[in-house]
Amino acid sequence: MNLDWLDAFLISGLFSVVVIVGLGLLLHLQLGLTRIANFGVVGFFGIGMYSFGVLFTKVDWPFGDFWAFLISLAFGTFVAGLSGLLVGWLIADLDEDGVLVGTLGFATAVAILATTEDGLTGGARGLGGLRFPYDVGSVKADEFLWLIIVSIVVALILLYVWWVHRTPYGRLLIGIGGNEPLARSLGKPAFRAKLWLFAVGSAGMGLLGALFGVMERFLAPENLGIDVTLAAMVALVIGGTARAWGAVIGGFLVIGFFDIIVQSYLPFPREWYGQAIPNIKQIVFGAVLITVLLFRPLGILGDMRRDKLMRRVHGG
Amino acid sequence: MVDDTQVATVTRPQIQIQNAVKSFNGRVVVDIDNLTLGDHPIEGLIGPNGAGKTTLMRMIMHSTPLDSGTITLSNANGDRDVVISDLPTHWMAPHGVVKSNQVIMDFDKLTILDSMLLAVAKHRYEQPHRILAEKSVYDANVARIHEYMEFFDLGDPYRFAGSAGEKKLLDIIRCLLLDPKFLLLDEPTAGLPEDLTEKVMETIRDLAAAGTSVVVVEHDLNVIWNLSDDVHFMAEGNVVMHGSPQEIRENKTVIEKYLGEGHV
Numbered sequence: 116m117n118l119d120w121l122d123a124f125l126i127s128g129l130f131s132v133v134v135i136v137g138l139g140l141l142l143h144l145q146l147g148l149t150r151i152a153n154f155g156v157v158g159f160f161g162i163g164m165y166s167f168g169v170l171f172t173k174v175d176w177p178f179g180d181f182w183a184f185l186i187s188l189a190f191g192t193f194v195a196g197l198s199g200l201l202v203g204w205l206i207a208d209l210d211e212d213g214v215l216v217g218t219l220g221f222a223t224a225v226a227i228l229a230t231t232e233d234g235l236t237g238g239a240r241g242l243g244g245l246r247f248p249y250d251v252g253s254v255k256a257d258e259f260l261w262l263i264i265v266s267i268v269v270a271l272i273l274l275y276v277w278w279v280h281r282t283p284y285g286r287l288l289i290g291i292g293g294n295e296p297l298a299r300s301l302g303k304p305a306f307r308a309k310l311w312l313f314a315v316g317s318a319g320m321g322l323l324g325a326l327f328g329v330m331e332r333f334l335a336p337e338n339l340g341i342d343v344t345l346a347a348m349v350a351l352v353i354g355g356t357a358r359a360w361g362a363v364i365g366g367f368l369v370i371g372f373f374d375i376i377v378q379s380y381l382p383f384p385r386e387w388y389g390q391a392i393p394n395i396k397q398i399v400f401g402a403v404l405i406t407v408l409l410f411r412p413l414g415i416l417g418d419m420r421r422d423k424l425m426r427r428v429h430g431g
Numbered sequence: 432m433v434d435d436t437q438v439a440t441v442t443r444p445q446i447q448i449q450n451a452v453k454s455f456n457g458r459v460v461v462d463i464d465n466l467t468l469g470d471h472p473i474e475g476l477i478g479p480n481g482a483g484k485t486t487l488m489r490m491i492m493h494s495t496p497l498d499s500g501t502i503t504l505s506n507a508n509g510d511r512d513v514v515i516s517d518l519p520t521h522w523m524a525p526h527g528v529v530k531s532n533q534v535i536m537d538f539d540k541l542t543i544l545d546s547m548l549l550a551v552a553k554h555r556y557e558q559p560h561r562i563l564a565e566k567s568v569y570d571a572n573v574a575r576i577h578e579y580m581e582f583f584d585l586g587d588p589y590r591f592a593g594s595a596g597e598k599k600l601l602d603i604i605r606c607l608l609l610d611p612k613f614l615l616l617d618e619p620t621a622g623l624p625e626d627l628t629e630k631v632m633e634t635i636r637d638l639a640a641a642g643t644s645v646v647v648v649e650h651d652l653n654v655i656w657n658l659s660d661d662v663h664f665m666a667e668g669n670v671v672m673h674g675s676p677q678e679i680r681e682n683k684t685v686i687e688k689y690l691g692e693g694h695v
């Protein structure tokens with residue numbers, strides 16, 4: 116395959132956009148529908164990444180790479196889901212402040228564990244030895260194929276999230292988010308529903324973390340900073356928390372703009388790339404976020420429109 | 432068969448409240464030694480503002496936890512008694528105990544139809560993996576929902592409830608859709624226009640005739656005198672007396688504490 120037309124920066128830029136969009140979509144179920152502000156996204160992402168990486172690289176697998184890879188991936192997803200169940204149980208009955216502190220604290224704990232448990236994770240030195248489950252000739256081709264595979268995964272997440280709006284499950288989440296005491300009085304087990312929402316959402320975030328780790332080939336605690344959570348949140352809030360497409364629009368606009376156009380194609384002086392650009396990025400993120408919240412609080416796509424949607428769904 | 436119908440007309444679902452206490456910030460708001468609700472098809476619960484009527488109903492639903500005491504539901508059709516004060520709120524509806532709210536409670540992102548479908552949907556359809564369940568839920572319930580929509584003249588179901596009265600009505604309809612065995616109504620007609628008040632009363636009568644026990648809190652005493660078979664009078668956190676509407680209406684204490692001379 117001739118990939119000369121394709122810039123390596125473009126592949127990695129698009130890859131981070133796609134991963135952030137995926138995280139934003141899962142966050143949409145929690146924040147957009149159920150009104151739970153999960154500030155621990157990167158914690159679940161990291162648990163998936165490291166559980167996958169550690170199992171894949173530390174175990175002497177008796178069979179081929181491909182199966183070892185799939186089993187490790189399933190393991191990472193499962194462990195992240197389990198951690199989601201646990202965190203969900205801790206925070207499901209807390210108020211907004213409690214949820215903020217609980218989820219943020221969880222993500223911090225994950226980053227600390229990744230650093231201190233260096234027997235398993237390699238600590239601050241990092242964990243090497245990850246590789247693609249295939250070899251199609253060149254590093255660039257391998258990465259490009261991985262971008263396509265992960266894009267398909269995220270497209271499936273989008274399809275699911277989009278579809279949830281058209282199910283009784285989506286209605287339950289919106290109901291709990293809108294008025295939890297009323298939902299309970301109608302017989303809805305809000306606590307249990309939030310628990311499963313966290314389990315499923317976190318499993319998805321963990322899967323994305325593992326897929327991300329493969330592209331990096333090298334796991335380091337730097338990957339577990341709050342900026343991952345913030346990127347997913349900013350993308351979602353700017354695109355529209357209440358709409359399935361919100362994270363996609365926001366992700367491509369904000370993260371895409373930065374990671375691809377500004378980072379790679381604008382003629383900044385070379386010495387800016389170490390410190391200045393990441394800082395400028397945070398400032399502009401903040402500024403864009405504040406501007407959108409001021410002028411269009413529900414994001415570019417605006418509020419959900421159940422009146423139109425349900426009429427279409429029921430064929431009315 | 433004959434025996435069964437006789438039993439059903441004699442015993443109704445009842446709620447027993449024993450030694451139930453609730454205080455807010457050290458002030459006792461409800462303190463009831465022994466009270467049985469549901470001896471009659473429709474019972475009124477009246478009393479001055481702040482007497483604790485809403486709090487008592489919320490205690491029954493366990494949306495306000497009790498400081499102490501027990502609340503038991505006994506069913507008409509031979510089911511075992513259930514200590515509902517041990518159960519979380521979301522178990523009340525499955526046991527048939529349902530309450531409408533005095534203050535407006537609504538889901539602002541859900542349409543009228545959505546809100547009703549949420550009320551009727553069985554929880555097994557509301558799981559993350561049940562991605563094809565919408566049709567089953569819709570098909571199974573749309574006829575009933577449309578019946579209520581038409582009876583209460585609600586118009587287009589694919590819109591959001593607008594006025595306060597409409598939201599209040601929707602709250603009551605959601606309760607009806609849950610097929611209550613024991614229905615608690617906290618000022619159901621406050622904020623409703625007269626024609627809708629009539630229709631709500633008519634529905635409540637039908638429901639009670641079909642075997643549901645109903646308890647109504649109302650400020651509009653005409654509704655109480657019209658609707659109820661028995662009236663409980665509550666003051667300062669306790670039910671101080673009960674009797675037929677006629678008896679309560681003419682009782683001296685009630686007149687002094689609540690009605691005032693002008694009302695009689």
Ligand SMILES: Nc1ncnc2c1ncn2[C@@H]1O[C@H](COP(=O)(O)OP(=O)(O)O)[C@@H](O)[C@H]1O
Pocket residue numbers: 455456460478479480481482483484485486487
């Ligand atoms: N959540 C609460 N916190 C503090 N006080 C409350 C609360 N709910 C009710 N109260 C008090 O309890 C008393 C009874 O209120 P309520 O049950 O609403 O009376 P009613 O419905 O008979 O008018 C009132 O004095 C009210 O101020």
Ligand SMILES: [Mg+2]
Pocket residue numbers: 484485486533
């Ligand atoms: Mg009240």
